[in-house]
Amino acid sequence: MTLRAVKPIHETQTRILDAAEALFMQHGFEGTSMRSLTTRAGVNLAAVNYHFGSKDALIEAVLRRRLDPMNAARLAALDQAERAAGGNALAPETIIRAFISTSLSLVADARGGRNFIRLLGRSYTDPSRAIRALIGQLYAPVLERFKAAFARALPGVLHEDLVWRMHFMFGTLSYTLAATDTVQLIAGAKPEDRYDPALLEDRLTAFLAAGLLAPAARSSARKAA
Amino acid sequence: MTLRAVKPIHETQTRILDAAEALFMQHGFEGTSMRSLTTRAGVNLAAVNYHFGSKDALIEAVLRRRLDPMNAARLAALDQAERAAGGNALAPETIIRAFISTSLSLVADARGGRNFIRLLGRSYTDPSRAIRALIGQLYAPVLERFKAAFARALPGVLHEDLVWRMHFMFGTLSYTLAATDTVQLIAGAKPEDRYDPALLEDRLTAFLAAGLLAPAARSSARKAA
């Protein structure tokens, strides 16, 4: 009894979730068949429908398994930063790091985490309306909270501008997570830097903080180049 | 003979390409069947295989039809800006606008252009290796040219940093194109602003220029928050 593998509670579910995470990342949701999925997981073809109900429900389970704790960690990081600051306003960099650092730490996890992070980066723009709706629903409370924090930290930025810049920030992050190592559009980045989350976090934070703090765009009327 | 519809040169091909563009955007490549595609185009089921060879070849044709002229326009815009500047260095904002303006102008085209632009934004992170390879190949010469222009315009930015920041810039743009109106993660943007390319260009340029010009990230050793 002393030597024993980790508890096999719901071992089948876990094997399915792990295999799904890897295959969804590699071939997409539609591109992954139940047969290849269950074969990779080493379970029977009917196991997914038995344990999760359907393929769609499995997709949701894969996303929630990691996203729920991740967003909870983001909120906790923001809470802690605000407590540490007393009543003072937070530096924008601090808020940015609270948001991106939890997801970037998964980049270093060569096991399953990195698979998920790329999968997540792609889900934001998935063709399926149901998936986008799920993502939006899971993120809504977190983004509201961070929007309020940014608004306090950046009193000089108009609300309208802030909303757009948060969109841009979100886009930069999601694309970086999804594509940085799969499509090398701009040559020149050292490969060993790609999986260094601390380095990536520094680079992203510098870029995003500058963008968020930028002087407002020209109000309107622009014609000549 | 006086009244006559526009030349039906390859009318079937065009109908197929238009229908494919719309459906690929809405349901993705894999999510679009040949039957729904040909039905929408009003052509026979076998027409795609007759005119293009296969579904994969059609995907490539859809991407090339708009992407080739778009990248040519980008290069032309950059050429013109450099000629106008004589031998002087370009402002980063000018280079950014040369890159993003051609794609943003399609956002206003409610007919087909907007469909394509969203489709394109999603293709960068498509699960299919073949599609990503095609995108990379089509973009390679353009990105090399713009990288050189940015390097000249931003002499203070290390090459290593510049490469990453161009990645971030590309990500911001692609996400903005792909998702801004389909997933409204951060509430608060006026809907009527979403399709105003001039406004969007101003906002993006301000954000990206600031990010590109940001002071370098802390070199390394970072531990305490």
Add this chain to the structure above:
DNA sequence: GTATTATTCAAACGTTCGTTTGAACCCGGA
């Protein structure tokens, strides 16, 4: 007007898809 090529058409090809079924199996509590 006839010969030749290009295009369209309805129908079927074989394969793969997600899901369901009902029997077999495992295992702790009476």
Add this chain to the structure above:
DNA sequence: TCCGGGTTCAAACGAACGTTTGAATAATAC
């Protein structure tokens, strides 16, 4: 020992997939 709920299994379900075929039709050349 037998029972019963939870789980796994091989097999099959109907539907949808991308592609191919060969005849019918339209367009072009001579």
